[in-house]
Every structure is written in structure tokens, then in C-alpha cells.
Amino acid sequence: MKRIHDMPFGAVILVDGRVRFRLWAPAALNVDLCLENLGHEDIQLPMQPLAEGWFQLETSQATPGMLYRYCIDGNLRVPDPASRANPYDVQGASQVIDPANFNWLDTDWRGRPWAEAVIYELHLGAFTAEGSFTAALQRLDYLVDLGVTAIELMPVADFSGKCNWGYDGVLLFAPDSSYGSPDELKMLVQAAHERGLMVLLDVVYNHFGPEGNYLHHYAPQFFNEQHHTPWGAAINFDGDGSSIVRNFYIHNALYWLEEYHFDGLRFDAVHAIVDDSRPNILEELAAAIQVELGRNRQIHLILENDNNEVHYLQTGGFSAQWNDDIHHALHLLLSGEDDGYYADYADHPILHLARCLAQGFAFQGQPSAFRNGRLRGEPSRGQTLGAFINFSQTHDQIGNRALGERIGMLAPQQRLQAGLAMLLLAPSPPLLFMGEEFAAITPFQFFCDFHGELAVAVTEGRRREFAGFAAFADPAAQANIPDPNDPATFLHSKLHWSCLELPQHQASLDYYRRLLALRHAYITPRLPEQGGSGEFELLGQAGMRVCWRLSDGSRLILLANMGNDPVITNFLVVGSAFYISQADLLESLTTGCMPAWCVAWFLDELQL
Template identity: 55%
Template sequence: MSTVHAMPFGAHCLGARGVRFRLWAPEMSSLVLVHSGADGASEYPMARSAEGWHEATLPHARAGDGYQYRLTDGLLVPDPASRYNPHDVHGPSVVVDPSAYEWQCAQWRGRPWSEAVVYELHVGTFTPEGSFDAARDRLPYLADLGVTAIELMPLADFPGRRNWGYDGVLLFAPDASYGTPEQLKALVDAAHALGMMVLLDVVYNHFGPDGNYLHAYCPQFFNPAHQTPWGAAINFDGPDARTIRDFFHHNALYWIEEYRFDGLRVDAIHAICDESRPWIIPEICEAVWAGPGRERHVHVVLENDRNQAHLLERNAQGQPLVATAQWNDDLHHAAHVMLSGETDGYYADFAQRPAEQFALALAQGFLYTGQPSPFRGGKPHGEPCAHLPLQAFVSYLQTHDQVGNRALGERIDALATPMLVQAARACVLMSPHTPMLFMGEEFGCTTPFQFFCDFSGDLAAAVAAGRRAEFGRFAAFADPAARARIPDPNDEETFMHSKLRWSDMDQAQHQQALAHTRRQLAVRREQLMPCWAAGCSSLDWSSENGLLQWTWQLRARDGQRSRLHLAANFGGIAARFPRPPGHEIYRLRPQTEAMPAGHIGLARGGVWASLDKAEE
């Protein structure tokens, strides 16, 4: 089976009839197609429609040919809908025939979200080789660990050889530094064969600062009425917005249909400027849900700083009305303050009773549900969320953002007491939330993940200077000498230092951390997932002297109800509590001394869980 997503723009293979090339460039009175094939390079004038579409069909063009567009001032630009740009963002695009790839796992139907255990990874730093093929070779390890969904950081073609991915400018072209489109498809195919979903992080709130030529021939793509840190916002609500909105609709569907991704993580939707109705995000989600081939499970996950719970609402059948889930930074921030003691920046909102806030976040999801946020100047923040299913919250102890946006890129395992980090991780992995691990976290990785890019000239200097100035407001970097130690994002060593050290797993402490993670995910898979397949709700929680306890009610598909009891000790001394009902399913660092009858004792960093059948 092959898959193709038909688009009204870009290069479209017509079989024996050649290739159709189409570009929306309303500012151009004429365009020239520069084509490079087996017979060398030739130029062809393109026909222009009244709406600003330029089109040419070349009967002799084939997959693998190069092409660019020549503007009226002579500037050569790549195709903004390029499927492949092997010579980077300023070079020619290459015609790709997506029907050439034959899917080996064609019967894959995805997995329900209740089974999601997400593993976020950056292709360039996940392996020494930093390629799609090398990541594919590691998939059996992830499947054996208990991961059911890998989430790839953005792949859209970015300038240079290394980048987090959030500076992409060719949104349909997987960056060639990682491999070819066919190699990316093979990665997705191999994950499906192992029973794992693959999610892709996409960026619809801005283009990167280098290699975006849309301003030159299509200024309508941007709306100067909305200004952002990246300049004029993408035009989702001004004149000609319908064409721009369609561009992003097709991008979302392209990854789902042509690459068979199981879902999208949409970056920073709070940074999207759109005053129209319907808003672009619900519109994209509706297109994703309604597209062809949706007999398989497909998911949309949001990053949204506004805690807009209404975007996570369900219908009467429990299906998402807009999005499947959202990254839960509130839980991360409470956990980070509890484990590290840091209260700078946005952590100030979580400085009071962080253990209690961590407990509440696991019980209900968001912490800020409309109350004033000191970090935001006392403005109300968030919306009530207690009615939402807990699986609508993707919860974690670290992400690329929360590690990489630190000045030195330290992970929580390098900042806090390991036994407490492992206890917090156990709470997340065995809770009804959708858990996410950041690559290497499963073995307590302490490799930094730093901010890196590959700009040049004045832009490179400005990015490096801006990075250091950004941290000048923090006490630890108030001194210029301290700021000078912040790594230069453009230095290749910054990128190399961010690569996972897989050899760390040979060390005893990392083997132990991996064993803990593997055991917790086994408990989740074997004992908990079947019990909450039809939903779950929070019944009770408490926090006293660092001892946190939760009880959730779970519903299986056969109607059976269960209760999950979880306790964790983050206090300074051992703790004891009455034993909850049910059979024990997990224990970590139990107190070894004799306990009164009917009690459980936990040493510092201890975790205990039980499961019991609820009374009908």
C-alpha cells in the first residue's frame, strides 16, 4: 500500500504525464520555473491566474528532479511546499513521488489514547548518528521498555545542519540532515510494526528567521496588524486568510495521511494570532478528525500556556471535541520546585507548598484554573478542568523545553536527589494521566540538552548574545563572567554535548533507574491500562508532611470499576499510613521496621500502590 496526500500547491507527480508545479505568489506578475532533470537545467514560464496562482506542467519531469522558482527580480526560491530539500533551505527543491513507498504495516489502526505512554525525542541527538535510520534501530528498545508512542521534535526543514526544529521554514520537507522522506516513512512503519504510535511536533505559530522567502513573493501570508517576537504574525484572520489557512490544513493532513503519523503535537498555540471564528486550531483539528482513512486512531496534542480547558472537552461518547490532550506544565512546575527548590521565573507561581500542588495536579490536571498568577502580574490564569478526563493531561518531569531552556541545559536528574526524582517519576508513570518521558530520562540520564542551532553571520551573533542576555535577570547569571559560560547555540560542541550518552546505562545507578522505570511501565501496562480503558476520575487526595496520597476510580470497558491507591513519601523522614484496601501492585523503598497491623511504612522516596475492585 502507498499513500499520497493531494495538495493544490507544490510539485505533484502525474505519472506518465509528468509533474505539475503550482505556487501562490500574488505579488508576482510572472514567475519562471527553473527545472533540473536528466537533460540539464531549463527554464519555463508559468501561467498566472487572476487569484495569483502560477502553474506549469512538464511532461518530461520526474521524481528526483530539482526545481526552483525565479522571481521577477531574479531571486531563486525553493518551493514552500517542497517535500524534500537536500541542499538546505536556500537550495533547490526536489520532486518526490510519495506513491513510491510501499507501507509494510498497512493494516496498522493505531492505539486508543488511554494506552499512550509518550517518549519525546530529538532525532539529531537521540543517537550518535542523528538519523532516521539510527532512531529506527533503537525502536525495539523503546517498545520493550513499555513506550507506546514516540513523539518526534519538529522535522520541518531548518537552516543549517542542526536545530531543535522550531526554526523550520519548509513545513512539508523533513530536514535532509536526518535522511530522506522514504527513511522517515520507514521509521514510522517500523514503529507501527512494534505496536507504537508516532506523533510529530508541528509549528504553526511562526517561521524560522532564515530561509523563509514568503515575504518576497507572498506578503499576504503575514498580517502586520499582529506583531509577534518573530515579526508580523502568520495571516490567519486578515485578507486572503483562507488560502493561508488551507496551507496549514494541508500540512496537518499531509503528515497524517502521507506519512501515516498517528497524531500531531501543535506547538505553542497561545502564540497564534487569530481573531476570526472558527479559530484556526479547532478548524485544523476538525480537518484531522474528518479526513479520509480515519478508521484508525488519530490524536492531536496541544501546547497551550493559557490552560484553556474548553479545548479538551469531550462529547457524550467521550470523544474529543477539539483536541485529545495538552502538555501539563503546571504539574511539571510543581514537581520541579518540590524536587529542586528553585523558584526563579515562572516557578514563583509554585513556590508555596509545592508538594501539595504536585498532589493536586495529579488529582485534577491543571493547577491554575482561573485564579490570579503572580508571575503574570496577578491576572487570572486558566479555566476549570476538574470535569475533564485525566488522560487529557500529558504530564512529565521534563521536556525539551524545560531542560533546554535552562541556561546550561541541566536535567532534573542532575539537579535533585535521585531517589526523590524516581519517586516523582513513579507517581507520573502510574497515575491515570498520559505520561511522557524525555529521551534518556528512563535511565536517569544526566546528559544536558542545550539550546543549539546553526545560523551564520549577524544572525548567529544576535542569537548567541540574546541567549546570554535572556538569563541576565537570574541571580546565578547576574555576573557577566557567569553569562559568558552559557554555551553558544551555534557552536557545534553545544550540539554534540546534547547527544545522549547511551554508555551511561553501563553504570549501576543508571541500570537501577532503568529497572525502576521498566517495572513501573509494566505495572501500568499489565494492571492499570485494562482498568481505565473506559475512563477514570479522581476520588480523593491528601498531602501531609511530604506524604502524598491519591485514590482514583477506574472504569474498564466491561463496566468493572476499580480503585487505584497511590502513596509517595517526599518528606524528610520515614512515614506510615493505614493500608488502603486491595492488593499491592507496586512498592519502592518500603520501611523495613515492623509496622502496626494494617499500616504501610515508606522510607524517604518510597512509593506504594494498590488496586481494589470497587463496590457496585
């Protein structure tokens, strides 16, 4: 089976074998196509100017595999912003790719219901020693055995240099060549589908990386100077020429979902997308995906949205949002850290945690002191709990620490296991970050591969970022923060799979496997498609009782004490326990005592 997304720009192979090249360059007077034959003289062909700033050429002199660039006004050679492959990095030539050369075998794959989602986020460069699509494929059976049902790839769009988190991508249609070829990425997706795994892709539509983006030179209309973001002028989603820009991103989403057969997309930091039009780009994009692809397969769209805007989850066509609230409340309880954004949860962390478990967000319109009193969020009670993705670790929450420590390096084992028992068995879909399941000994630090003044600016900016923290107030302490551009920083972030040979890491893996097996047996089959909010009550200083009504009428009940002191209460234990954190916990609960850091899960099928 062939999968080809028909794009109105870039290099497209026509039915007769010719290649059509199309570029939007409204600020250019003329554009030439430069075909680069290695070892031979380049071929330069003038492109025909069309209306609205488009340039086009159809030629039989280009063939699959050939390298090309666009020459702007006779002096600037640039890669194709819609390049399907850029084998020599973002500054190099683009490559003509024929997607029909890949024969898809997963013709019966239609995805999986969102209720079954257990997500495993990974960075392709750091997931394996080789750091490639092919090497990641070799770990898929391990993930199935773990109990994962979906893998989420951090961005793969072509970035500058040999390593990057991926959020500095500049060629949004080209998988970065450091990970392998387009066909090798397709092989990874296909192999995952063969094992019943969904594959989600992280995409960045709020900015371009700081190096390798030439759009400012020949298409400044791609940006809107009226709107500003942390990265400069905003992407132009609502000004003059914005229809072409919007089309670029809509096609990018459709391209990954259709040509690469991804099962969903995670949209990075959509709160940083500025768009005053209606419908806005997110709404238009989700609608286009549903019309084009969503009728015949299950596609899941996920948001990262610091504004906690529930309306996207209700009517906007999005399946879920990362729930930073639950992470922050849980992290504070497990580690004791209460500075930075954790300060918003320090007043009553167990209340914030219980509210997240039962209702989705902790902040549903309340003022955020960390955000200078700004009201944050919309009411989330009543929304299906599948809309809130819970986690104890992500690339952000680890990598945005100065030293990249994982939660297992910061919290005692008993606390961490209690927190995991809550997150992995709660109705909301859980997300794991690569290596957490075996208590990885490696940090995940911020890394990139810039050079010159940009590299110096990134390193200095990274260290200034933590100057407000007491631990890094001293310049000498700041100097110990890993340099993002030092190759060692990237190497230190790679997983060491050999540690699985040690008993303590195998024990951690076994614990995750046990919890996820319980989830698949007791929770997943009973998850409601609609609604699903729970009710909660606080018990003592750090205890909670949370109850959810499931699709079969049964009740799921959580009892937990997330504090150092026992909680004495007179609640009634009902239902059958399918998880208890301590051997004598049931006996303690029947006497009205909740020991420190205890968790118990019950399923009540008596229709009370």
C-alpha cells in the first residue's frame, strides 16, 4: 500500500515522472531551482512566477534522490521549507523524495481507542546508544511487555546540528537525518503498529528554531510583527497572507498523519500561538484532520496548554491535554520542593492533587501567584477524564531542571511508589518518560548543537535562567550547570540499558509492569467514553478519598495518605481491593488508620 500526502508546495513527483517544485516567496523578485549533482556541474533552472508570490517549475531533469535548493534573487541559496528530507542538515540541500517507494504493510491498522492509552515519551537520540529510528525499533517488544500502548516521539523535524531536543526544528516536513531516513521512520511506525502500539508525534507550531530558517529573507509575511512571543515575531496565523501560512501548518499535520501513518500529534505549547481569528488555527487544523482522515481511523490530538483551556477538549476536536497541575502538586509532595511554579501548589498540595485526580485541572479559573495573579484555567469538572494526561516525569519537568535530575533522584522510594500507584491506576491516561520505569541512573539534560555567538548566548542564557534559585545564586554554582552545547551533555542524557542487569532496576521495572497489568485488567475495560469526573474528600492533613463511577456502574475508589504522619478517620472501606501498598494496610484501614505514604485501590461492584 502506498501513502502519499498531496502537498501544494515543495517537490512533488507527478504521474508522468516529472517533478513539480513550488515555493512561496512573496518578497523575491525571481527564484531559480538549483539541482545539485554531486561531482557534476549544478543545473540552474528559472522558476515561473505565479500569483500571490508563488514560484513554480515542472521539470524532467529532477529525479528521486536528487539534491536541490532554491536560489533567491541570484544570490541566496536556501533549502526547501517543505523539504521531505535534508540529508546534510538544515543549511544543506534538500532531497527529492518519492513516498511511493515505501510499501506499507499495516493496511488493517485503524488505531486504538483513547481509553486504552498508556503513553511512553521518548527522545530518539537519547533512547538508545545508536540514537536512530532503527535502534528504537529494536526496543518495541520491551515496551509492549512493559504495558505501554502508545509511544510519543519528541519532535523529529530537521533541526540544526547533530543533537537537539527537537523544539528548534526549522524544516517541519523533513525527519532529522541524524535519526535516519524517511523510510526508516516509516519502518519504525509500521513495526509499532504490527505490535499493537500507537505512535504519536510531537510537533511545534509556535516558532522556528534560531538557526537554519530562511523564511524571513524571502517570505517575511510568514511572521506577524504585531504579535510577539518569547522567540520574536509570532507565526502569522491572522494577518495579511495568513491563509497560506495556515495552509502550510494544516498540511504539515496531515502529512505526518497520512504519509507516515502516525496515530496522533501532540501540539507543543499552544498557549504561545497567537491567533485572533475565528476559527483559530487549532480549531481549523483539528477540523481539517477530522474531515480528511478521522472518518476511517482513530486519530488522537493532544495539547500542551499552560492556560488550561478546556473548551478545546470539549468542542475543539482534541482528545487530551498534558496535565501539568497534577505533576506539580505530586512533585511538591514527593520532593518537598516549593519554589518556582511549585509555589502555586504549596498552600494545600493534597487538595490540588485530589482535585486533579477527580476533576482534571487544579487551576480552573483561580488566580496564579506564579503568573502575577492572572486567572488561569477553565472549569474542567464533568469532562471525560481521558482528556487529562497524568505523569510524574516528562522531558520538560526533568530537562528544565538545572541538572536534569529525575524524580527518583529527588524523592524517597516509598513516596515515589505511592505516587506511581496513584497515577498509573487512576482513570486518566498515564504518560511515562523513557527510562523512568527502570529508575534510570542517567539525567535528562537540556542539549543542543549550536556554534559561535548563538552557542554562547544559549549557554549563558541557560545559566542565567537559574540565577534566581538559591542553589545557583553564586556564579560558581551557575558555571557547574551543564553546557547545552557540550557533546558530553547529550551523551550523559542517553539511557544506560545495561543497568537493567542490577536487581534494584529490575525491581523498579517489575513494579511498573505490575501496576500497568492491573490497569489493563481492572481499569481500562471499565472506562466511560463520556463524563467520568470523580468526587473527593480530604482526610486529615495529607489523606484523600477519591471515587469514580465507571461505565459498568461499578465504583473505583482510591484511599491514600501522602504524608509522613498517619491519618485517623472513620470512613468505611467498601469493595474489593486490587492494589495495596503495604501487606497490613487493609487491617489498618478497617481500624480507621491510614499509615504514612499508603495507597489502596478498590473496585466496588455492588451498585451502592
